[in-house]
Amino acid sequence: MSVFLDHASTTSLRPCAKEALSDALDFLGNPSSVHSQGRATRELLEKSRDKVAKACGANRSEIIFNSGGTEGNNHAIKGIFWDRVTKDPDCKVIISSRTEHHAVMDPVQWLGENQNAEVVYVEHSPNGMIDLDSLRSLVSKHQQRVALISLMWVNNETGVISDIPAITEIASEFDIPVHSDAVAAFGHVPIDFQASGLTAMTLSGHKVGAPIGVGALVVARSAKPISLVHGGGQERSLRSGTMNYPLAASFAAAAKEAVTELDHEMARLGALKDQLEAAVMEAVPSAIITAQGANRAAYNAHFVFPGTQSDAMLFLLDQKGVCVSAGSACQAGVLGPSHVLLGMGFSHLEASACVRVTLGKTSTLQDVQQFLTALEQVHPVALQATPA
Template sequence: MTVTPAEAPGAYLDHAATTPMSSAALEAFVAEAGRTGNASSLHSAGRAARRTVEESRETVAAALGARPSEVIFTGGGTEADNLAVKGIFWGRRTQNPQRTRVLVSAVEHHAVLDPAFWLAGHAGAEITLLPVDGEGRVDLDALRAELAAHADEVALVSVMWANNEVGTVQPVRDVARIAHKHGVPVHTDAVQAVGQVEVDFAASGVDALTVTGHKLGGPVGVGALLARRDLPLEAVSHGGGQERGVRSGTLDVAAIRAFAVALREAVASREERAAVLSTLRDELVAGVRRVVPDAVLRGPDPAAGGPSDPPARLPANAHFTFPGAEGDSLLYLLDSAGVQASTGSACQAGVPQPSHVLLAMGVSETDARGALRFSLGATSTRDDVDRLLAALPVVADRARAAGLVAARPGGVA
């Protein structure tokens, strides 16, 4: 049976949030979902399920430059980040109670920031936010200074491979090299990077790495933490002792197989797909600048650097702020025009908040509120970009007008 992924209506430009399952991954998922067997059971059905899990583990490891024994399957990126931040913190503190400091970049995803601050509130951790420059790149000198002053107290460093909002690729290898001089382990959230830029676990030097399925053509609800075998890592969930004893729970065999298929496919086609997406992204950036001249590109300029330089920005990411407009207004107006994008900011307790990423980059709160992220994927076409560019001028004008009304005393947007 051939399974075809359903296409989103209109122009879908929010692949960084989630991207459609690939045909191969969907077929693998459906085929495996029709079988019965718990991978922890000892009978023949259980052994068959275990074989599928272990073959998938080998596939994931091969695609990401890791050993199969370093792959811990999880329920997605958030769980993997929690396991890394909390698990390494507790593991290192068990070895040495003095290690209570956690260093994270100021632009991390909330799946890293929130566990870190939870540790501060509940487990005596002291959190240091590493500053970034105007393009969202972590300040390595600040990292060096923190480690020089407090290395004996640092439990871990966590710096994402690539930013989910503005697409900045971080100097992860440099971070690992600096931290390892002081004997400090490094975790990186590579959720956005895998399938877009080269990601090699062993070559990077990091000690733990997060990846998830639904960002690269696999299903929602499955991911992995790659963790070196000698890394102190305490369990966050307890039960049956699956996955090296640090992630208990019955394994979702169908999702794991589909995840492995999607990951292998995404990595194998990475160079070709990145070339296509970066060309389309450049057309989108140039078009937005043309139709809304005062829109400000945030993150590294795609045109900067030479052809042999490593990418400073994800090939599928374009992030703009629109002066005088609220991101939510832009989002809803574009959606009504058949274009789906993202503000890239959090909404807490029903009140829109400016992006912590943009604020850390030095963008003012006013400007940060007018943010939109456009992210491309395997199904993106030039027609999607054209539809955005046709709708955007009117949308930007209307959003600015709504902002002016709301800014007046007693005004209602």
């Protein structure tokens, strides 16, 4: 029987989300229509907006429904940059990190290559934590020329949790807007948008048990990033198009349940992760826990197995019925050295030998034990398969 331990890539559809989607599909009406059936779908949409807002500590008017994390990150980064540079052409510095998800790295790099943005990167500690002194130095150097800062809340590969309030406090000295990709954080660590000091925050539905294709960009009421999509003016004129109330309802149901269960699941999955990591280090003493000592999300265990290659490890584990990954699944299935580990200072060989095990609502001790049994069997084979 196959064991799924790749919940950071996507996770099981929650029954409550499936039920909410099914119920919403029975509605007929455009939420922008003024007739009774249109008003009914609008009411459903706004109730969904309220649930997501409560789940992430935001005001309901700050929730902009969209298709998910990649769209949200592109909208926040490009939209805030364009808004800032339109008001002040010299305000074109973007501060980010070399360990971000590609849905942040790529739009930042695109702005640098095509829109004259000046991209600078913060440094990290060896365990992947943002170096706040480095951030403070960059902010002090560029001051009012900084268009925005974009730093993720939880790293999708290593599980490292960033100190977002400390980051926004540094930015506040020069009124710099801060965006955070919270896709790997929402539903897994406590999130409070209004207390965080953020200007914008990205959420994705399928990471918390909703269907793929729905998410939200949380945008402070004081901000108005330039829209990527112009049309009917829906979603505060930030994301035009007919609102997808069935997916919004499903996302809201999943988000509410995930946050309600958060404390219990953090404790349960944290205990499982601790058992997993201890057993891996006993079975393969040469293994490296990549973010050892950092504040990490409870569901994420990320290893380097020196002398192996990620693709060989993943293939061999899959042959044993264990589904894990090396890192992000959003790179069209292309494996290479982890840019996250390279950004943390690991060597090219080490960054090419990583395995990510991520737990979810359906994960059990039996799943962990099956992974460990498979690991003991495949690790010697992977060592032999790796060129000297």
